[in-house]
Amino acid sequence: MAALAVVGGASLLAVAARRFHRTEDLPTLDGWALADRGLGPVWTWFLLGSTIFTAYTFIAVPGLVFATGAPAFFSLPYTVIICPLAFGLLPRLWAVAREHGHVTVADFVRGRYGSSALALVVALTGILATMPYLALQLVGIRAVLVAAGLPARSAAGDLVMVALFAGLAVATYQRGLRAPTVISAFKTAAVFGAAVVVLGFVLGKTGGPGEIFDAAAERGALLLTPAQQPAYATLALGSALALFMYPHVLTAGFAANSRDTLRRASVALPAWTAILAVFAFFGVAAYAAGVRPAPGGAEATVPLLVERVLPAPVAGLVFGALVVGGLVPAAVMSISAATSFVRNVYVEYFHPTATPKRQVRIAKAVSLTAKAGAIAFVFGLRDQDAINLQLLGGVWILQIFPAVVLGLAGRRPPHRALLAGWAAGMAGGTFAVVHAGFSPVVAIGPVGVYAGVVALVLNLAVTFAATALLVTTKNSPESGVNP
Template identity: 45%
Template structure:
């Protein structure tokens, strides 16, 4: 890596960075309602976003520094195994088409701001609601950390700060700068800031990937040359393990692991608090349904971005540098191949692509704390304006938590930040998705299943680490987040579901109190304004055609 400052690239980067920062502060006045101190306004943008704003917001929310840095870096380090991110985004959209409109409808009807609000209303259980809220907050912190790692990687390559510096302040200065900017405009403008900036972010990313997929192969001798050089590089054995570095095609013995990783990631994607926040900001049920049909366009972009990992290998990025950080591979490739001015544009795309989701994530985590911990457990009489003030403060605290993740954990395999969050958030699937379709599960059984899945998943994630493995897991396929039977998150989910099912049967036989369901079946299937489906009596649990627990 070149330690000299790339003045032209840095100048272009700063220009775009300042431009979106100004946009972030100005967004406070965009579509501003009279009651600006209500949490719906700050935390959900007033629930007024239409199809295109929601599409850009969800795209900015889901396609992040993880997309531009961590996924290509995984392919750079391990080969085809890193492509699991492409099929999982394809699988995700048919799945979420089934449950996201239902979540939007019931949330709009009852004024739910978070998924934990729904859990409290559906199961009548504050304990279960708090468990889901804590899971969302904890799972979000490493995801925010991943965004900050992306910004740090860009600034390192431009010669600013420097990951090799012995001065901790200089070394981590990029993270501190990112924290300050992100904290300031998120506190000021709430969800409107990332919604507005997302237009710039997506435009830059599409421009950069369109140029990269044509220009870089031209500079490197075409795709045939890229794959040839990559195959040679992957065949070299890792001295620490004695196994090849990676492969262009996933080996047969790794295909089950690859499949479980893709499926588990797909199941978790839209249950993250930031995904739920973006969904609930839509103004109608049809907005959500339309978005699940057009968001797969981003999967095409992700597939092209993933190819950059092979290009970085072919370009020899980091070759021969002991301890080279793979997260620098794509920014370094851009600096090596692009003219300085366009490298600056590419760096800005990565940097802004990190700021947008980090802002949404911190808002979502703050909403969870405010609504489901502060209001439910500490101050039930909190006013809407008080909720908003608390949420703003907590959004700053969450970013500090993300900084702790970055400063205390190994950043050389940044995809671990996302995979660890995925292991945790998967444990909310039986409660949230199950609750959207049936009231059969018992609240205590779901809580016990959640605890079992969280304990097992966390233990296995850390248990897989070793001196020769810089990621959570790792088998012959070099796929992070795996043990011998597949993705740890999926194994924990199966354990979670098994516990919930068995205990539900037992608790129903014992006639344990199942809690009060404040929702009705019509809440899940209609627009708020529509009266096409007659509403059952207040408190009637369940959804048509599905079993109900004893005592519900």
């Protein structure tokens, strides 16, 4: 009941988003998808942090720590790297988007390179990578609900999941980005509060940090071997670069009201990393607490730990906070995927004269479809399928990094070179991950390296080689162009 009360409170806030910013203007995609680009520093920090740090993050990271030990802590330097990237990249992207009216990152690419084909692959890559990420929010929520007492893969559990997303879908349909923005403030308070409460109970019930780390040391979970270090470093770097290419993160950034707002919010993002570090510590504490997830079910580590060390009413509140943690990113993901489809597929190729009102109506419908598709995916396939696809999604989304970041440079590669690099990175990265049995780390000689970084290096190599070839061809005597 406590968990339902927390989720119910968040749902009421989502409905109240209609009062967040009332306007009599005609509906536009800027207004629905970006909250009229009017979020101040505090709201931007709430929304960015709540979008980047998803429910599955707070479930998967401690589960990975429990299952693999020290290598899983790559998530902490990864989220530290996020902060300077946000400080340096987001304000520059925001300025170009604001000046030219870009709503999506594919709009930005279209404007910088003048290529509808490159914009299309950027948009489709973003949508393709976002959908399994959206499904993983449901996987995380289901793990929490099961620990809270709902039977796994039962009719009752499925109905609760559908009800949760139905409320979110209605609020998002009506108010767009304003709904998750309002919920993000609630999520921040709930998740930060839950971390402090659980930490206090864990330290009290397990005998303190000494007992916890002694238990972890017995399992050999605290040591990072030299052979693991390249994988650790490339996972941290590659994951950080990939994160800022996801449409939902850029949507949250584009909704800010100024470049200075984004800088201020970025400077405060390490507070979220600190909370993630607390949750990662719970993966270590689970050893001392005697938590034993089922084989292949490490994502249940935190819910089982909460159930073991907290009184039932308090555990219910924490479960509710974790469920709310999945609602904000799920909403923003569906909005960003829908907006990318409308701007860069529907308007570009099917209905160039679509009015702003029609664009919003189509985006709302696609947003609902995305949520329904995520639910169907989670109900119809194994959790591991969603995890495998999200792993591929991280490799795929990293392949638009050159097009986006080089688009901020004074001299940019030709769009055909970037398309060739993208194709090579997508093919090479997909092959590497699948060939390694859906492992994020692939062997390069004697060391393991994150597959996304390997694919990005291939992407850049092909891009620069193709650029040199195109420039040489253009300036050759046969082309009729003098050097």
